[in-house]
Amino acid sequence: MLVVLAVPLLALVLSTPPGDLVAGLRHPLALSALRLSLLTTTTSLALTLLLGTPLAWWMARHPGPAERVAATIVQLPIVVPPAVSGLALLLAFGRRGLLGPALEQAGWALPFTTAAVVLAELFVAAPFYIQSAAATFRRLDEDLLWAARSLGAGPARRFFRVVLPLSRPGIVTGAALSWARALGEFGATLMFAGNLQGRTQTLPLAIYSALETDLRPAKALSILLVAVALAVLGILGRGTVLEAVRARA
Amino acid sequence: MLELDLEVVRDGFALEVQLSLGPGPTALVGPNGAGKSTLLRAILGAVPVRRGRIVLDGHVLLDTDRGISVPTEERRVAWVPQEYALFPHLTVQENVAFGVPGPAGHARADALIGQLGLEALRSRRPGALSGGERQKVALARALATEPRALLLDEPLAALDADTREATRTLLAESLHRLAIPSMVVTHEMRDVLALQGSVVLLEGGRVRSTGTLDLFRAAPPSEFARSLVTRAIGSV
Numbered sequence: 001m002l003v004v005l006a007v008p009l010l011a012l013v014l015s016t017p018p019g020d021l022v023a024g025l026r027h028p029l030a031l032s033a034l035r036l037s038l039l040t041t042t043t044s045l046a047l048t049l050l051l052g053t054p055l056a057w058w059m060a061r062h063p064g065p066a067e068r069v070a071a072t073i074v075q076l077p078i079v080v081p082p083a084v085s086g087l088a089l090l091l092a093f094g095r096r097g098l099l100g101p102a103l104e105q106a107g108w109a110l111p112f113t114t115a116a117v118v119l120a121e122l123f124v125a126a127p128f129y130i131q132s133a134a135a136t137f138r139r140l141d142e143d144l145l146w147a148a149r150s151l152g153a154g155p156a157r158r159f160f161r162v163v164l165p166l167s168r169p170g171i172v173t174g175a176a177l178s179w180a181r182a183l184g185e186f187g188a189t190l191m192f193a194g195n196l197q198g199r200t201q202t203l204p205l206a207i208y209s210a211l212e213t214d215l216r217p218a219k220a221l222s223i224l225l226v227a228v229a230l231a232v233l234g235i236l237g238r239g240t241v242l243e244a245v246r247a248r249a
Numbered sequence: 250m251l252e253l254d255l256e257v258v259r260d261g262f263a264l265e266v267q268l269s270l271g272p273g274p275t276a277l278v279g280p281n282g283a284g285k286s287t288l289l290r291a292i293l294g295a296v297p298v299r300r301g302r303i304v305l306d307g308h309v310l311l312d313t314d315r316g317i318s319v320p321t322e323e324r325r326v327a328w329v330p331q332e333y334a335l336f337p338h339l340t341v342q343e344n345v346a347f348g349v350p351g352p353a354g355h356a357r358a359d360a361l362i363g364q365l366g367l368e369a370l371r372s373r374r375p376g377a378l379s380g381g382e383r384q385k386v387a388l389a390r391a392l393a394t395e396p397r398a399l400l401l402d403e404p405l406a407a408l409d410a411d412t413r414e415a416t417r418t419l420l421a422e423s424l425h426r427l428a429i430p431s432m433v434v435t436h437e438m439r440d441v442l443a444l445q446g447s448v449v450l451l452e453g454g455r456v457r458s459t460g461t462l463d464l465f466r467a468a469p470p471s472e473f474a475r476s477l478v479t480r481a482i483g484s485v
Contacts, residue, residue, distance in 0.1 A: 152323070166338055
């Protein structure tokens with residue numbers, strides 16, 4: 001089994017001499033994809049933190065039927081195939097989609113734009129963060145929050161001085177997982193945002209495109225993504241990804 | 250003066266309490282499950298009260314008939330739970346100053362740190378403190394906010410026997426000096442004796458008796474009270 005898992009990655013590394021790696025990374029296709037991926041994943045991560053943290057906090061603090069519905073909605077993008085996510089995004093935000101006409105009237109045409117890449121990444125990756133953050137928030141010692149209240153701390157002070165610092169490991173783990181998922185996002189982006197160099201062509205899409213022309217950037221970018229994945233595993237620490245989420249929560 | 254008239258129903262347990270506490274310490278005793286911690290949490294605002302009133306020094310903190318419920322953060326009721334609930338990520342100094350942001354507050358926090366002999370520990374985190382030290386930090390943190398009332402839930406229970414002896418005296422002295430209503434939940438007659446205040450006996454969610462320490466000792470109002478008093482005599 002280990003051979004099956006290791007050989008493909010080993011083949012990738014062995015077939016790419018250092019010269020090819022450098023040349024591949026300098027390729028215009030690679031550079032623009034790298035730039036776009038950094039831009040979109042940073043934006044989607046920022047949006048995930050900004051919008052996902054309040055949701056995770058609400059889910060952790062209000063267990064009940066509404067929270068269970070929210071938890072299911074949050075989990076679905078994790079298990080739904082990316083192609084389905086892409087189609088769903090098109091049907092929601094596409095020109096003829098559910099919200100498309102309204103968006104178009106407001107002057108926003110999402111599909112096949114960089115914003116669509118961000119939205120696709122947000123859709124598939126935010127759930128990883130929300131789940132991890134909610135699990136962390138649930139484990140907070142309730143007495144610490146009551147102690148903070150008894151000391152006169154209002155909601156904002158409690159959140160920023162007590163909740164966030166104590167939840168940092170779970171938040172970092174969730175953010176790292178979410179960012180890695182966004183960086184590797186392929187199917188939903190391809191369907192919803194297309195594959196336009198400099199506009200919607202992220203790293204995985206560039207690898208896919210390069211296969212047809214020049215294999216060097218494809219290999220170089222693949223090695224880069226493997227290195228990033230290793231770095232994320234480093235952040236999560238020893239053990240499995242799932243264990244890390246649970247342990248940090 | 251802390252005036253209470255409360256009815257709390259929680260997980261099938263009913264607590265009904267009418268009490269009036271003057272300045273100084275009051276020992277709150279009673280068997281396990283009598284509702285002592287619940288009473289403290291109700292005063293704090295951490296447990297929903299079905300019906301009742303809480304008035305502290307003329308300020309109405311709760312009046313269910315009039316729809317008044319002052320949020321916990323504005324009640325000026327300090328609370329020290331059993332395990333102290335110190336913020337593990339903050340130093341001793343930061344813990345004590347938590348409720349009093351600003352230079353004036355920090356000066357008060359520093360003064361309390363000095364009074365309780367915590368200077369050498371000011372940059373340590375709670376994880377690096379002994380039980381007795383943690384108790385002092387929790388007390389200093391509670392006092393820094395200049396509360397109008399103080400609620401201590403078994404403040405000595407987590408300490409080893411030697412530390413408990415030393416801390417007991419310090420705690421009793423501090424509470425007498427403060428001259429605000431303070432309620433101390435305890436299972437130990439020694440604590441009750443050291444506090445030298447009034448004694449409230451809570452049984453089955455109701456106040457069984459309330460009165461002076463001498464009266465409590467001379468005529469224990471229940472079987473539990475008798476065993477508490479006898480145990481103390483036996484251990485001396």
